[in-house]
Amino acid sequence: MTKETPHSSPPYYDVAIVGAGLAGSLCAQQLSHMGWSVCVIEKSRGSGGRASSKRLDQSTSCELGTPFISISHKATRPLFTALVEQGVAAYWSDAQAYVGIPKMSAITRHWLAKSNLITNTRIHYLEQDSLVTTNIWRLCDEQHQTVAQAKCLIITAPASQTAALLSTTQDINELFTSAHKAAQTTQPQWAMWLDTEPSTMPSIITPKSSSLQRLVKDSNKPNRGQSRAERWVIQASPEWTQHHLEENKGVVATLLCQAFFHETQLIPKNTGAPHRWLLARTEATNHQQPFMWHTQKNIGLAGDWLCQGDAEGALISALSLCDHLNQMRITR
C-alpha cells in the first residue's frame, strides 16, 4: 500500500475517493482493477471506517463497529469467496457471517493494496475547475491545501458528512438533497469492550435490557489468537445512547458494565473506554439505484446509506457504482 503525504503540487488521478471504509475501499479495488489510477483520502489513522478494528496491544484488537458482515446478495458472495481463499476473511458460524482475518480492518487494507491511500487527512471542501475539454476536481483540507486532483470524484462518507462536503460545491443539488435527507435518520451508538473469565455463554446475545442492543464474544471469532480471558463487545441501544449522548465516558462504562453483569452474571475484569459512534447507522434511502452519479460533473456517491443501511449494503453500493462507471466507459 502506498502512503503519501500531501505536498505542494498535488498529483492527478483518474479518480479520488473520500473515505476508506467498506464502500470506499471496494470502489478503490474495483476501479484499480479496471486500470484507473486511484487515490483514497481518509480522515482517520487507518482504513475500515465503521468496519475498523481497535488495536489493544501488540497482538490483540477488537471490533467496536460492525462485529461481522452478513451476506445475502448474489453480488457480494463472490467477494467473500475470494477473501476467504486469500486468507483475508473467514466465516464465523456463530454469527452466520464473515469477519476479517486476523481482524476486520484486514478486508479494507486488502482492497486498498493497489491504491494511493492518504490517511489522517479530512477533506474540508471541494473545488472544480471547468476546462474546455474536461472538469478537474480539487480536494482541499482544513489548511486550504489541495490534497489531490482528479477527473472523477467519489464520496463514500456517512450521509451527514457527505452532505457537508457537497454543500461546499455548486450545481449538484440532487446529490446534496439526498444525502441531507438521509442524514436526518442517523442514529448514534455507544460501544465498549471488556474481559471476563471464560464462560459457556453463546457468542451473540440479544439482551432483554433496553440499554443494550447486543453482546458479542469478540474472542470467539475465528483466528483471534489464544487468550485466557474472554473478550466481549457491548453495543448500547440507539435509544439509550441518544439519552446518554453527552454523558461522561466513565459513567457510560459503569452503566454498561452493570447492564452486562445483569444480563450475563459475568464480572468484568478489564474494560476499555466506551466509543461513541455519532453516525453509527442510517436508514437506507429509497433510490432506484444503490448509488448516485452526476454525469456532467463526474461526481458520485456510494455507501451504506444508499443501500440497506448496513455493511453489505455499502458493498453493493460500491459494486453498483463501479459497474455503472465501467459501462459508461469514461475516457480517462
Ligand SMILES: Cc1cc2nc3c(=O)[nH]c(=O)nc-3n(C[C@H](O)[C@H](O)[C@H](O)COP(=O)(O)OP(=O)(O)OC[C@H]3O[C@@H](n4cnc5c(N)ncnc54)[C@H](O)[C@@H]3O)c2cc1C
Ligand atoms: C456499533 C456498530 C454496529 C454495527 N453493526 C452492524 C451489523 O451488525 N451488521 C451490519 O451489516 N452493519 C453494522 N453496522 C454498520 C456498518 O458498520 C456500516 O454500514 C458500514 O461499515 C458502512 O460502510 P461505509 O463504507 O458506507 O461507511 P464508513 O465505514 O462510515 O466509511 C466512511 C469513511 O469516510 C471517512 N470520512 C468521512 N468524512 C471524511 C472526510 N471529509 N474526509 C476524509 N475521510 C472522511 C470516515 O472516517 C470513514 O472511514 C454497525 C455499525 C456500528 C457503528
